Amino acid sequence: MNEYDSNRIYDLASIIGFDKTDTKKEADCFVLNTCHIREKATEKVYHEIGRLKKLFRDSKKPLVIVSGCVAQAESQEMVKREPYIDMIVGPQSYHKITDMILSYQRKRNKLNETEFDVINKFDQLENIYNSQNKISSYLTIQEGCDKFCNFCVVPYTRGPEYSRPYKQIINEAKQLVHNGVKEIILLGQNVNAYNFLNNKKIFKLSSLIRELNKIKDLKRIRYMTSHPKDMTNDLINCYKDCEKLMPFLHLPIQSGSDRMLKLMNRKHDKKYYLSVIEKLKSINKDIKFSSDFIIGYPEETEEDFQETIELIKKVEFFNSYSYIFSPRSGTPAAEKQLNNLEESKKRLKKVQDIIGNFQIKNNKKFVQKYCEVLIENKLDGKDQYFGRTQFMTPVIFQSNNCKLGELVNVKITFFSQNNLFGVHYRNKAQAA
Ligand code: SF4
Secondary structure, eight states: OHHHHHHHHHHHHHHTTOOOOSOGGGOSEEEEEEOSSSTTHHHHHHHHHHHHHHHTTTSOOOEEEEEEHHHHHHHHHHHHHOTTOOEEEOTTSGGGHHHHHHHHHHHOOOEEEOOOOHHHHHHHHHTSOOOOOSSEEEEEOEEOOSOOOTTOOHHHHTOSOEEOOHHHHHHHHHHHHHTTOOEEEEEOTTGGGOEEEETTEEEEHHHHHHHHTTOTTOOEEEEEOOOGGGOOHHHHHHHHHOTTBOSEEEOOOBOSOHHHHHHTTOSOOHHHHHHHHHHHHHHOTTOEEEEEEEESOTTOOHHHHHHHHHHHHHHTOSEEEEEEOOOOTTSGGGGSOOOOHHHHHHHHHHHHHHHHHHHHHHHHTTTTSEEEEEEEEEOTTSSEEEEEOTTOOEEEEEOSSOOTTOEEEEEEEEEOSSOEEEEEOSSHHHHO
16 A cells, blocks of 8 residues: 555655656655554664665755654654654645645745545545556555454554545546556455445445456456455455456455454454355355464464464465564554564464465466466566466566567466466467
């Protein structure tokens, strides 16, 4: 979501004459768009500012803006601790950034804007051209969360659930496709909780997917991140009817132990999660899954951990993200006693080894087969391209005749844990 927000911040700043530069020393203004989910996010902001101070020691100080969830969570403290920061802008207020910059240029007063003003934000962004023209683009449809998992800062930094107006999203999607975008990834902290009421009609994530599926030049649709509780039948059925919806779902569970799920306040249990997986597989047997796992959550026992291992083996996740629990201040879990770190590290290694072995096993299955790849980039100075399979696996392949944004069949010749490698043949005679 921060990538989407960063692009929109750029769209806004460009209206008042700012342009991107790759040369740091040339910049008049830095926007550090932060993510509080990342470990040590706050410290990373101060380190980056330290680097800027050094770079500009002998020249005019640039305007320094901290935006995003760290700005929201720690606004007062940041301004006190680091006078080099000129402005703080929360994730629901960044549409005000142009006025803030102009005001700062006139009065040089420090500014702090961390209101939850999400409706105005999207209303204003609707009138500003989305200049994103990558092959694969994010599109925010929903923000915030009402679920309050005990470890998570999102309900505090992004606020309550808000769904953007349906028409606004469809118009932005069409604009992106007009810019050359071929894949849209619908985004939300709780994306499948999308729910927009207009003239007594309810629009859900499934309504958006079905409408996007009709856009002629759009080739792929994805969405993230989903909560198992909101995997409703109308959404599950999209995997049967919408050929552009990719058969790959990131569905976080966090733990395989019901006791831990309860302590985390996840509002679902393992049985329910597995029933969703089964329903999806019965609709589309090719669908693959990834998930998130928190290891060493407060009070996790060896028994709880073993249940997580069993679940991973049962589902055979295509890939997954796993982390050792780290407390976020202001959340209920931050009050709990931490588990033994060395033990948690050992558990994390076990989980990552198992997930890694599944990745290797899955990638191996593609060797000597053809994979459909959406081409996203050409590698510098070579006849080599980068794209992704339907399951998001990165593919690097040789071709002497293909275009960015094309869907091509690549013959896979080699694999690693994270990547596939292959060759694209334009005609069958070459391939033979
Ligand atoms: S559902 Fe997701 S975003 Fe919401 S509180 Fe839980 S982890 Fe955070």
